[in-house]
Amino acid sequence: xxxxxxxxxxxxxxxxxxxxxxxxxxxxxxxxxxxxxxxxxxxxxxxxxxxxxxxxxxxxxxxxxxxxxxxxxxxxxxxxxxxxxxxxxxxxxxxxxxxxxxxxxxxxxxxxxxxxxxxxxxxxxxxxxxxxxxxxxxxxxxxxxxxxxxxxxxxxxxxxxxxxxxxxxxxxxxxxxxxxxxxxxxxxxxxxxxxxxxxxxxxxxxxxxxxxxxxxxxxxxxxxxxxxxxxxxxxxxxxxxxxxxxxxxxxxxxxxxxxxxxxxxxxxxxxxxxxxxxxxxxxxxxxxxxxxxxxxxxxxxxxxxxxxxxxxxxxxxxxxxxxxxxxxx
Amino acid sequence: xxxxxxxxxxxxxxxxxxxxxxxxxxxxxxxxxxxxxxxxxxxxxxxxxxxxxxxxxxxxxxxxxxxxxxxxxxxxxxxxxxxxxxxxxxxxxxxxxxxxxxxxxxxxxxxxxxxxxxxxxxxxxxxxxxxxxxxxxxxxxxxxxxxxxxxxxxxxxxxxxxxxxxxxxxxxxxxxxxxxxxxxxxxxxxxxxxxxxxxxxxxxxxxxxxxxxxxxxxxxx
Numbered sequence: 001x002x003x004x005x006x007x008x009x010x011x012x013x014x015x016x017x018x019x020x021x022x023x024x025x026x027x028x029x030x031x032x033x034x035x036x037x038x039x040x041x042x043x044x045x046x047x048x049x050x051x052x053x054x055x056x057x058x059x060x061x062x063x064x065x066x067x068x069x070x071x072x073x074x075x076x077x078x079x080x081x082x083x084x085x086x087x088x089x090x091x092x093x094x095x096x097x098x099x100x101x102x103x104x105x106x107x108x109x110x111x112x113x114x115x116x117x118x119x120x121x122x123x124x125x126x127x128x129x130x131x132x133x134x135x136x137x138x139x140x141x142x143x144x145x146x147x148x149x150x151x152x153x154x155x156x157x158x159x160x161x162x163x164x165x166x167x168x169x170x171x172x173x174x175x176x177x178x179x180x181x182x183x184x185x186x187x188x189x190x191x192x193x194x195x196x197x198x199x200x201x202x203x204x205x206x207x208x209x210x211x212x213x214x215x216x217x218x219x220x221x222x223x224x225x226x227x228x229x230x231x232x233x234x235x236x237x238x239x240x241x242x243x244x245x246x247x248x249x250x251x252x253x254x255x256x257x258x259x260x261x262x263x264x265x266x267x268x269x270x271x272x273x274x275x276x277x278x279x280x281x282x283x284x285x286x287x288x289x290x291x292x293x294x295x296x297x298x299x300x301x302x303x304x305x306x307x308x309x310x311x312x313x314x315x316x317x318x319x320x321x322x323x324x325x326x327x328x329x
Numbered sequence: 330x331x332x333x334x335x336x337x338x339x340x341x342x343x344x345x346x347x348x349x350x351x352x353x354x355x356x357x358x359x360x361x362x363x364x365x366x367x368x369x370x371x372x373x374x375x376x377x378x379x380x381x382x383x384x385x386x387x388x389x390x391x392x393x394x395x396x397x398x399x400x401x402x403x404x405x406x407x408x409x410x411x412x413x414x415x416x417x418x419x420x421x422x423x424x425x426x427x428x429x430x431x432x433x434x435x436x437x438x439x440x441x442x443x444x445x446x447x448x449x450x451x452x453x454x455x456x457x458x459x460x461x462x463x464x465x466x467x468x469x470x471x472x473x474x475x476x477x478x479x480x481x482x483x484x485x486x487x488x489x490x491x492x493x494x495x496x497x498x499x500x501x502x503x504x505x506x507x508x509x510x511x512x513x514x515x516x517x518x519x520x521x522x523x524x525x526x527x528x529x530x531x532x533x534x535x536x537x538x539x540x541x542x543x544x545x546x547x548x549x550x
Contacts, residue, residue: 009530056502072408076415
């Protein structure tokens with residue numbers, strides 16, 4: 001079977017290719033995504049073949065399905081947060097004092113050296129453990145909470161002010177409301193906003209807290225300094241100081257859409273991208289690795305799914321221990 | 330049966346009689362597999378709902394299109410059903426057969442949406458149905474082309490294919506059967522099926538490039 005001589009009709013009659021079109025088998029998807037990336041001269045034929053597999057099968061393509069799914073999610077998650085509180089981590093009937101104690105206990109455990117203040121009010125806690133989560137708050141602000149992150153929303157959120165407490169990483173699309181200032185704190189760093197889209201990264205394994213501004217205007221305050229940020233800029237708070245920089249806007253947009261993309265990625269790039277994307281510390285075990293050129297595209301996939309695909313293509317071994325990822329050959 | 334109750338708490342016997350399961354053979358969606366997700370849904374975990382959605386989406390879409398040649402209406406109908414399931418999650422009883430149950434809800438939804446449409450335009454007059462009728466595969470393919478010129482071309486090309494060619498195309502791509510399964514069902518050899526399909530698709534290619542160019546043009550816009 002020489003794939004180089006395949007025309008559209010040959011691809012259409014290949015079972016593995018059909019499974020790739022229908023996205024019904026992860027290995028076939030990985031194989032063909034990679035093959036097409038390495039054989040761009042065949043892309044016209046494979047595109048044609050895929051179009052026809054879906055047309056004759058009377059199916060929506062992946063992008064159309066995702067669009068529909070996102071509509072559903074928007075309807076369900078809005079309804080849920082506004083009308084019924086989540087029950088996963090906070091007992092429904094718990095008194096405010098008890099809830100306060102739980103929040104306090106959690107903060108104590110997470111930040112033993114920080115200046116912890118006992119919160120006098122109840123918090124609703126959102127956790128994104130294994131997969132990212134989208135949250136719509138009472139004022140219409142949406143927060144994409146990355147994997148391995150925790151967000152605390154005070155019960156009086158949106159009354160006089162809007163304040164969130166973050167550990168991990170979150171992208172906030174803030175509803176404009178000048179009467180109620182919006183702030184996010186992560187450790188000792190505080191971000192204050194009007195209506196904007198920005199991202200805060202504050203994982204415990206990172207050296208500092210990083211704020212990236214996608215649109216609008218924010219003010220970042222660390223222990224010893226405060227600064228305003230322009231769209232496209234990033235500020236990293238380290239030891240009370242603020243270090244300015246820029247970020248890749250296209251990359252953040254991909255992140256927002258849930259599109260994880262590798263083009264000809266080396267081992268180092270692979271590791272960096274996974275650490276950035278999934279909020280997990282990645283270690284590469286020392287050794288002699290063969291050269292790696294990984295291609296692939298993932299839409300809203302979990303870390304284990306992506307790791308399985310990468311291992312299948314590159315023969316790298318991966319293992320997660322104590323929420324850190326180790327790559328081995 | 331009144332269609333105003335979109336997501337009934339439990340099915341009546343008359344509902345069970347009209348139920349058919351058009352769940353595709355490729356789908357892993359068996360009733361038992363989905364019950365885990367159903368439990369998650371009832372425990373207020375939206376991911377349970379999402380998993381059921383992904384499992385059944387293709388089958389529901391497939392069926393919807395064969396009844397109503399309107400992709401927008403079908404997509405809306407599917408999402409409506411799942412939003413409704415989420416809203417009523419506390420009252421729902423685990424159905425005997427989950428795909429079957431959701432399928433009936435979807436049928437009712439389509440029937441309701443079609444009812445509205447009929448009032449607005451005369452397009453679907455005579456299609457106000459008790460039990461929606463599935464159109465043959467060939468008609469579905471033709472109706473899916475919204476552009477008049479393409480529709481005409483599709484019709485012409487399909488008319489040139491033999492009944493056997495069309496049957497194999499339907500089984501392979503629409504029913505998603507493997508070559509071996511088609512062989513068992515039709516008593517033709519795998520080689521014959523492959524060759525017949527190959528010739529048919531080459532013939533389809535006559536309009537392929539034309540359709541493809543049009544599509545590219547839509548994207549450029």
